[in-house]
Structures are given as C-alpha cells and as structure tokens.
Amino acid sequence: MPHLKHLLLLSCIGLSPACIDVPPIENPPKENPADPDADFTFTAAPVQEQVLPGGTLDCNVQLAWTDTTGGAITWSLMSPPAGIELQASTLPKGETRATLSIRVGTSTAPGPYTLTLQAKSGTVTKQATLTVTVGKPGDLVVNWVVPTPGKAYTRGPLLLQFTVEGGTADNVEILKDTTVLVKPTGNPYSFTWDTTHEAEGTYQLSVRATRGGAVFTSAPRTVIVDRTAPTVASFLPAKDAATVGVHDAIQVTFSEPMNPLSVTEAAVGLKTGTGDAIPKSVALSADGRTLTVTPLSALTAPSTVQVDLTATTSALTDLAGNAATTPLTWSFSVPTWLPVGGALSAVEGKTSAEDVILKMDRNDQPVLAWVESDGLNKNVYVARWTGSTWSMLGTGLSGLAGAGTDAVKPTLTISPQNQPVVAWTEKSGNGREQILFLRQWTGDAWAVLPSAPLTTGSTQYPSSPSLAFDTNGNLFLHVCESSDNNGLVQGFSLPPSGSAWADLHPAQPSTHYHAASISVAASGNNFFTAYSTYDDTTSLRSIAVLPNNGAPLGGITLGAKAYTPSVAVDASLQPWVAWAQSDTAEPNTDGQIYWSRWNGSTWTSPLNISVNSTGNSRPSFALGTGAPHILVWSGVINTERSIFVSQWVGDSWQTLDPQLNALAAQNTPAFSPSVAMNSAAQPFIAWIEADANAASIYTVRINR
Structure with missing residues (x-):
C-alpha cells in the first residue's frame, strides 16, 4: 500500500492525455537584490545609563531606509575607550530593530563616556552617539526601567520602575523635584504614582539610593502631568473655504503634540459631500502637532469635501491620553475654477x-x-x-x-x-x-x-x-x-x-x-x-x-x-x-x-x-x-x-x-x-x- 500512489500515477502514463493534468513547474520568485548604496538613518538608545565595571550595556537600535532597501547592517564602535567593546553584531537584511551588547571591562576607569556607534551597509555608513557613566567598583548604580529617557506624559496613574545594582541599599527614595515622593522596597523596584491629585505641570523624578552614608542617584526623568484636552488651533483648508485646489494640502494643527499611536487611517474620515469615502493616507508631523491627510488621488472638482476626526470610537489623543475636543469636523469646496x-x-x-x-x-x-x-x-x-x-x-x-x-x-x-x-x-x-x-x-x-x-x-x-x-x-x-x-x-x-x-x-x-x-x-x-x-x-x-x-x-x-x-x-x-x-x-x-x-x-x-x-x-x-x-x-x-x-x-x-x-x-x-x-x-x-x-x-x- 505505501506505493499505491506511485502505481496510480504510473498507470496514467501512456493513457489519454486527459488522464492527469500536471501543472507547469514555475521558478520561485526572485528576491530583489539589495542596493549596496541605499541610504538610511538609525537611532540608538542605551537601556541603562549607568553600568559597573565588568557589566554589559544594552543598546536598542532602530533602522529606517530612506528610499530603497539595502542589505545587512554591521555595527561597530569608533575608537572605543580602553576596556569598552561591542560584541560582534549584524542586523540581517529585512530587519530594522536590534539590541546590541557593549561590554565594559573590569579595569575600565570610572566616569562618563560618549560612545560613537557606526552602522554600515555596503558603501554607506552612518553614526550616532550615546552616553554612559561607568561607576566605581563597589558602588551602587541606579537605572530607570520606566519611564524611558525623554518626557513622560500622564493624566492618571504612572508606573515607575528602576533597578539598583552592585549591592544592597540601606535606603531607596523616589524624589519628585526635591521632595521625597515615596520609599519603595524590593528589587527591581516598582511604584504606581497616582497623579490625579497633582497639579498639572512638569516634574523631575530621580531615584536616590544610600549605603553606608554614600549617596547614589539615577539620571533624572521628566514627567508632564496633563489633564487638559487638546484643541484644534487651525484647519487647512479653512472651514467652509470655497476655493480649494484638487492638490491642496489638508491639515489640522493641534494646540499640543498628539499621540502618534492614536493617529490612524481609521481615526480620520475623508469623504465627499454625498458621503462617499475618499481613499487617503494620514501622517503626523515630527513635532506631533500637525496632522496631514493626503488623498491617494486628486480631489474631484467640483465637489464638497468633509474631514472627520471622529470617524471611530478610538479618539485622537495627546501624549497624556486626553481626547481632542470638538469641533473635529470641517468641510470645504473644490470648485472647477480657481x-x-x-x-x-x-x-x-x-x-x-x-x-x-x-x-x-x-x-x-x-x-x-x-x-x-x-x-x-x-x-x-x-x-x-x-x-x-x-x-x-x-x-x-x-x-x-x-x-x-x-x-x-x-x-x-x-x-x-x-x-x-x-x-x-x-x-x-x-x-x-x-x-x-x-x-x-x-x-x-x-x-x-x-x-x-x-x-x-x-x-x-x-x-x-x-x-x-x-x-x-x-x-x-x-x-x-x-x-x-x-x-x-x-x-x-x-x-x-x-x-x-x-x-x-x-x-x-x-x-x-x-x-x-x-x-x-x-x-x-x-x-x-x-x-x-x-x-x-x-x-x-x-x-x-x-x-x-x-x-x-x-x-x-x-x-x-x-x-x-x-x-x-x-x-x-x-x-x-x-x-x-x-x-x-x-x-x-x-x-x-x-x-x-x-x-x-x-x-x-x-x-x-x-x-x-x-x-x-x-x-x-x-x-x-x-x-x-x-x-x-x-x-x-x-x-x-x-x-x-x-x-x-x-x-x-x-x-x-x-x-x-x-x-x-x-x-x-x-x-x-x-x-x-x-x-x-x-x-x-x-x-x-x-x-x-x-x-x-x-x-x-x-x-x-
């Protein structure tokens, strides 16, 4: 019985051509070759800001190709300080994210360092810098887990997590500006800060660990408490504009930066005066304040066009999660002649x-x-x-x-x-x-x-x-x-x-x-x-x-x-x-x-x-x-x-x-x-x- 399938196939050979229909063999699709001169950009962010001698500094990198896609990316440190080296790493073609490991030798001198990370693809090289502080042997090092570097926005509870390495601290405190917010316990340390009773504004958070009278402090984190809903600062074209070109930009500018994750194509409606959807793409400016809606083809003239920023139940929000307030719809006219x-x-x-x-x-x-x-x-x-x-x-x-x-x-x-x-x-x-x-x-x-x-x-x-x-x-x-x-x-x-x-x-x-x-x-x-x-x-x-x-x-x-x-x-x-x-x-x-x-x-x-x-x-x-x-x-x-x-x-x-x-x-x-x-x-x-x-x-x- 195991050979029954082959016997049936052989029995068809020599019989009518209609006995079996064998499809033609197709060559597998060829993969597009990588462009050795493809341009790109990348960002590098260290996971820790402090590290002890003999430790490892992790660094998250993210790649973006400018136009065409290139091949694999190789990483290296340019003229690294003594005792600091990057483990051999290559980002395969088609991938855009990786975590690199930078080893800090046991004999590396304590102090701040600025490292130059180089990425190379074919003939194109790009560089980025990152900073790290190497502590003294026997010291404590305090590193945030969340928030990450940059500004953190919140309108309610905010999770704070950090680690203390190099030994056990006698006392650990989270400082809000210059006052003690809380004294958490455990390692890694975690605390949920309820900001609903805090005044809106900007706060500097840091972690202070003490041992034997010595004080060890983390890098600061900026937290912005914001419970004010974003408003629309301007519409382009203006509301009820009567002379809009078929290729004119469609933009709305907000009073503050918006959350990019809330700006989706589903969240923005673009339709004709009769309600027909107009295919489009959406993009948020680098500063997060200007939303651009781009029709995939020229608008029809004459017509009326309506933009609706309340197209889905998932509202557009600012970085703190506050939903944008009305009015979030407007319309304009696209005439035959300008x-x-x-x-x-x-x-x-x-x-x-x-x-x-x-x-x-x-x-x-x-x-x-x-x-x-x-x-x-x-x-x-x-x-x-x-x-x-x-x-x-x-x-x-x-x-x-x-x-x-x-x-x-x-x-x-x-x-x-x-x-x-x-x-x-x-x-x-x-x-x-x-x-x-x-x-x-x-x-x-x-x-x-x-x-x-x-x-x-x-x-x-x-x-x-x-x-x-x-x-x-x-x-x-x-x-x-x-x-x-x-x-x-x-x-x-x-x-x-x-x-x-x-x-x-x-x-x-x-x-x-x-x-x-x-x-x-x-x-x-x-x-x-x-x-x-x-x-x-x-x-x-x-x-x-x-x-x-x-x-x-x-x-x-x-x-x-x-x-x-x-x-x-x-x-x-x-x-x-x-x-x-x-x-x-x-x-x-x-x-x-x-x-x-x-x-x-x-x-x-x-x-x-x-x-x-x-x-x-x-x-x-x-x-x-x-x-x-x-x-x-x-x-x-x-x-x-x-x-x-x-x-x-x-x-x-x-x-x-x-x-x-x-x-x-x-x-x-x-x-x-x-x-x-x-x-x-x-x-x-x-x-x-x-x-x-x-x-x-x-x-x-x-x-x-």
Missing part, C-alpha cells in the same frame, strides 16, 4: 479695463495686456503673474501725447527669451486715422520696435493687429489695413534684432472685401490667419483662414454674417476656428457662436455651440495635448451676461458648469474673455466684469 489673484486694475478709482488678452509665458505664468483710461487717455497695460501676485510691467504704454489719443485692442505674444511683446493701434485725432505701435519688454523697460510699413491717414488706418513668433525667433505681425473702400490683410516678419519688416504678401483673394478682426495661431513655423470678410462670391460676411499667408484653406469661407474669429492649431497642425454670427451685426444682441475645424482636406460643417444662451460674442480658442480643448465666449442667460466654457471631450463639446462670474451681485456683466493653456494643457481664462462703478479684469485657472 482664482488667479483678485480683481486687477491698473488705475485706482472708477476706471474701466477693456480688451484684455491672455498669453502664457515660457515659465507657464499668465501674462495680460489690456486698455484702461488714466482719466485723460486710454493706455495699454501689461501684467505678469509671479505665482502669488500680479506684477505690472512698467507703466501705461502710449505712443502719442495729448488728450483723446486712445489705445485700441492690444495684442500680445511672448518672445523665445520670455519677453512680452505688445502691439496696439492708437487714435491720432486726425479723422479715422490710427497708428500702430510695437513694444518689447527688456526686463526693466519697454523698448520700441521698428515701425511696420503701413499707410496711415484720415481715411486709411491699421486695425486688429496680431503677433506671433516662429521657432527661429522671427516676429510675425498681421494687421488689417482699412479704408472707407476696403480692408486688406497685411503680414510682415521681423528677424531677431532686425531693423526692417519683410512683407509676407498674404494671399487674400480679390473677392474678399473689408477684412477685419484678425486672429493668428502659430505652431512651430506654421501660421494660420483667420479674419472676417465680405465674400463677394457668396454675398456674405464670412470667415477665411490663410495657411502660411497662402490662399484660403479649402478655397471657401465659413459662416454667414460672421464676426470676431478665433483660430487655434491642434497637435496635428490642423486649425480650428470659432466666430460670432449675428443677423444685426451686433453679436452682443443676437450673436451665436459657431465653430469648424479643418480635417486635412475639408472644413467640417459649421455648428452652433451656444444654443442655450443669447447675445453671444467674442469667442476664444485654446487647444491642448492630452487634455480637452477649450472654447470660451460671453453670453446671456436669465438677463445676466457671463463667461461660458466648453471643452472638447470625445467628439463633442461639453459645457463646463457653472458659467464664470467673479461678482455675485446681479447686473455685473462679464465679457471679452481670453483663454490660453500652459504646457500641461491646463487652461487659464481672463475676462472683464463690470459693477456699478468700473470694470476690472478677473483670471481663473482650471482646478485639476
């Missing part, structure tokens, strides 16, 4: 901003340009976000002196050297004449750029400039040259440090009249110029897009009664364009926002994206990689003008609710939005919003 600073205005008082444009600089910081009156003229202002505040770049820009020389519709771009470049037209006072000006920021001042070769006069003038750089640092300017009879798209380029503009001769068809509202998108060395024009072949005002100043893309124009286009380029170098369409030529009254994109051979059919609002105007496009494209515009719902935002998800536009309004009051219209994306495809939006006194600029960024 403000970038507050209301922005260049001039104090009742002045109104106009025509804001937003660009991202090379450091992913937003830069704004706009027009604002100083009480005499409308000037151009530029501000850059520093990460914490808006910093004005110089003072107001004006090319002409005298009253009534108002700046109009600035444009903005950022040079490869991260220098903002701005262009605008300014009314001269000579009929309808406007003059184009260009400036470049040098770091501390605005430098004048060469004038473009444009014709100006009382009936002929430039308008609607647009700027962009190519990858070689060439600056491109597109502008409408308008007159009573026509409007032409003009294009020029200026090389780095150049003094003269080269004419690009944009291929505007002869059937396109009264070009206006230029928008330019650049990707590398590819440029797409969109403009509104009266197309004589269709007898409609439509939108045309010129690729690299060539003939209109697709040979057609888009839309009917179309104004103020915005063009952007996707990662495939295909342009997308949006515009306002209005039967009355007043989009703020009856405008609708249409859009189309080039698919490589044709334009998609224009579609209305603003069916739920009226008076839609001033669309602005931003296309990103790895994140939804963004289209914004100004429109009206329920008599209130707001900023609408749609994102391209899948193959359709989805509205991002709610609409953007910086001011909560009614009759505070928001208009003229401008959108741009940083390198992480996170959109920033700037717009102008007016109250009863003035209009200011507001900027937000997506909360993700």
Whole structure:
C-alpha cells in the first residue's frame, strides 16, 4: 500500500492525455537584490545609563531606509575607550530593530563616556552617539526601567520602575523635584504614582539610593502631568473655504503634540459631500502637532469635501491620553475654477479695463495686456503673474501725447527669451486715422520696435493687429489695413534684432472685401490667419483662414454674417476656428457662436455651440495635448451676461458648469474673455466684469 500512489500515477502514463493534468513547474520568485548604496538613518538608545565595571550595556537600535532597501547592517564602535567593546553584531537584511551588547571591562576607569556607534551597509555608513557613566567598583548604580529617557506624559496613574545594582541599599527614595515622593522596597523596584491629585505641570523624578552614608542617584526623568484636552488651533483648508485646489494640502494643527499611536487611517474620515469615502493616507508631523491627510488621488472638482476626526470610537489623543475636543469636523469646496489673484486694475478709482488678452509665458505664468483710461487717455497695460501676485510691467504704454489719443485692442505674444511683446493701434485725432505701435519688454523697460510699413491717414488706418513668433525667433505681425473702400490683410516678419519688416504678401483673394478682426495661431513655423470678410462670391460676411499667408484653406469661407474669429492649431497642425454670427451685426444682441475645424482636406460643417444662451460674442480658442480643448465666449442667460466654457471631450463639446462670474451681485456683466493653456494643457481664462462703478479684469485657472 505505501506505493499505491506511485502505481496510480504510473498507470496514467501512456493513457489519454486527459488522464492527469500536471501543472507547469514555475521558478520561485526572485528576491530583489539589495542596493549596496541605499541610504538610511538609525537611532540608538542605551537601556541603562549607568553600568559597573565588568557589566554589559544594552543598546536598542532602530533602522529606517530612506528610499530603497539595502542589505545587512554591521555595527561597530569608533575608537572605543580602553576596556569598552561591542560584541560582534549584524542586523540581517529585512530587519530594522536590534539590541546590541557593549561590554565594559573590569579595569575600565570610572566616569562618563560618549560612545560613537557606526552602522554600515555596503558603501554607506552612518553614526550616532550615546552616553554612559561607568561607576566605581563597589558602588551602587541606579537605572530607570520606566519611564524611558525623554518626557513622560500622564493624566492618571504612572508606573515607575528602576533597578539598583552592585549591592544592597540601606535606603531607596523616589524624589519628585526635591521632595521625597515615596520609599519603595524590593528589587527591581516598582511604584504606581497616582497623579490625579497633582497639579498639572512638569516634574523631575530621580531615584536616590544610600549605603553606608554614600549617596547614589539615577539620571533624572521628566514627567508632564496633563489633564487638559487638546484643541484644534487651525484647519487647512479653512472651514467652509470655497476655493480649494484638487492638490491642496489638508491639515489640522493641534494646540499640543498628539499621540502618534492614536493617529490612524481609521481615526480620520475623508469623504465627499454625498458621503462617499475618499481613499487617503494620514501622517503626523515630527513635532506631533500637525496632522496631514493626503488623498491617494486628486480631489474631484467640483465637489464638497468633509474631514472627520471622529470617524471611530478610538479618539485622537495627546501624549497624556486626553481626547481632542470638538469641533473635529470641517468641510470645504473644490470648485472647477480657481482664482488667479483678485480683481486687477491698473488705475485706482472708477476706471474701466477693456480688451484684455491672455498669453502664457515660457515659465507657464499668465501674462495680460489690456486698455484702461488714466482719466485723460486710454493706455495699454501689461501684467505678469509671479505665482502669488500680479506684477505690472512698467507703466501705461502710449505712443502719442495729448488728450483723446486712445489705445485700441492690444495684442500680445511672448518672445523665445520670455519677453512680452505688445502691439496696439492708437487714435491720432486726425479723422479715422490710427497708428500702430510695437513694444518689447527688456526686463526693466519697454523698448520700441521698428515701425511696420503701413499707410496711415484720415481715411486709411491699421486695425486688429496680431503677433506671433516662429521657432527661429522671427516676429510675425498681421494687421488689417482699412479704408472707407476696403480692408486688406497685411503680414510682415521681423528677424531677431532686425531693423526692417519683410512683407509676407498674404494671399487674400480679390473677392474678399473689408477684412477685419484678425486672429493668428502659430505652431512651430506654421501660421494660420483667420479674419472676417465680405465674400463677394457668396454675398456674405464670412470667415477665411490663410495657411502660411497662402490662399484660403479649402478655397471657401465659413459662416454667414460672421464676426470676431478665433483660430487655434491642434497637435496635428490642423486649425480650428470659432466666430460670432449675428443677423444685426451686433453679436452682443443676437450673436451665436459657431465653430469648424479643418480635417486635412475639408472644413467640417459649421455648428452652433451656444444654443442655450443669447447675445453671444467674442469667442476664444485654446487647444491642448492630452487634455480637452477649450472654447470660451460671453453670453446671456436669465438677463445676466457671463463667461461660458466648453471643452472638447470625445467628439463633442461639453459645457463646463457653472458659467464664470467673479461678482455675485446681479447686473455685473462679464465679457471679452481670453483663454490660453500652459504646457500641461491646463487652461487659464481672463475676462472683464463690470459693477456699478468700473470694470476690472478677473483670471481663473482650471482646478485639476
């Protein structure tokens, strides 16, 4: 019978393959090799603080790897005093705690010693020091068992234990400060101190043993009697905070250090406003006062988040065991958009901003340009976000002196050297004449750029400039040259440090009249110029897009009664364009926002994206990689003008609710939005919003 199992197995051999199913032999998992250069830290604490010659000093060590795990740890004493040696000891790989034994020879001289303990793993060595006092032969040595070195906290009974070695003491006393607390008996000695009748505060305990008139004293122990419950000093985010980022820290700071053993993941609740738990980790700061709650993934926006520090019956306690008092719950809001600073205005008082444009600089910081009156003229202002505040770049820009020389519709771009470049037209006072000006920021001042070769006069003038750089640092300017009879798209380029503009001769068809509202998108060395024009072949005002100043893309124009286009380029170098369409030529009254994109051979059919609002105007496009494209515009719902935002998800536009309004009051219209994306495809939006006194600029960024 003992061989029955083998006979049954052999009987299956040669029969049907289905007789026995032998699983494949798998190689055992390989253990990850230790990193010989893994960094680490360790602590060392002697079990005794006094030892007699011929005795042994025990030392508890604890290891922590910084990042990766290393191999075994070998221990040694550096230049130990005569008669003191460490027994050979190695901490095996994977272990982090050990007790080392240090022998003190019989001939070791009495007195205090500072020992340097070295730990080595591969090529990495670390050191820690510990102190010990070697007594005289024949003396008594007194060592605490509990409390251990450091501070001991209590709110009630506290166990006190110690040993007396080297002989029998005539008398043993525990001192509380300078008075005798108790005279315990037995060895090891033990006493439970009831502190409930002691005043709260700090006490120094020591043990005094006497023999034959000689006094032998232990090292002191600090005991803190604390019956006061810890309170919350601050919440972060603040209670009911309304603008919390999805990656913002969640912290609560207490009035005193907390017990790390009470700070567990189960003791801290993190959930949504609907009660769904949010996976998280918790950590207590080194000083024990700050508890940090870290969601395992970014918070959802928009949402409400609640933090509950009473999630379990095991309360958070301080080091003495006092439970934290209420309130221990708070909530905050995580909105879709976060403000970038507050209301922005260049001039104090009742002045109104106009025509804001937003660009991202090379450091992913937003830069704004706009027009604002100083009480005499409308000037151009530029501000850059520093990460914490808006910093004005110089003072107001004006090319002409005298009253009534108002700046109009600035444009903005950022040079490869991260220098903002701005262009605008300014009314001269000579009929309808406007003059184009260009400036470049040098770091501390605005430098004048060469004038473009444009014709100006009382009936002929430039308008609607647009700027962009190519990858070689060439600056491109597109502008409408308008007159009573026509409007032409003009294009020029200026090389780095150049003094003269080269004419690009944009291929505007002869059937396109009264070009206006230029928008330019650049990707590398590819440029797409969109403009509104009266197309004589269709007898409609439509939108045309010129690729690299060539003939209109697709040979057609888009839309009917179309104004103020915005063009952007996707990662495939295909342009997308949006515009306002209005039967009355007043989009703020009856405008609708249409859009189309080039698919490589044709334009998609224009579609209305603003069916739920009226008076839609001033669309602005931003296309990103790895994140939804963004289209914004100004429109009206329920008599209130707001900023609408749609994102391209899948193959359709989805509205991002709610609409953007910086001011909560009614009759505070928001208009003229401008959108741009940083390198992480996170959109920033700037717009102008007016109250009863003035209009200011507001900027937000997506909360993700």
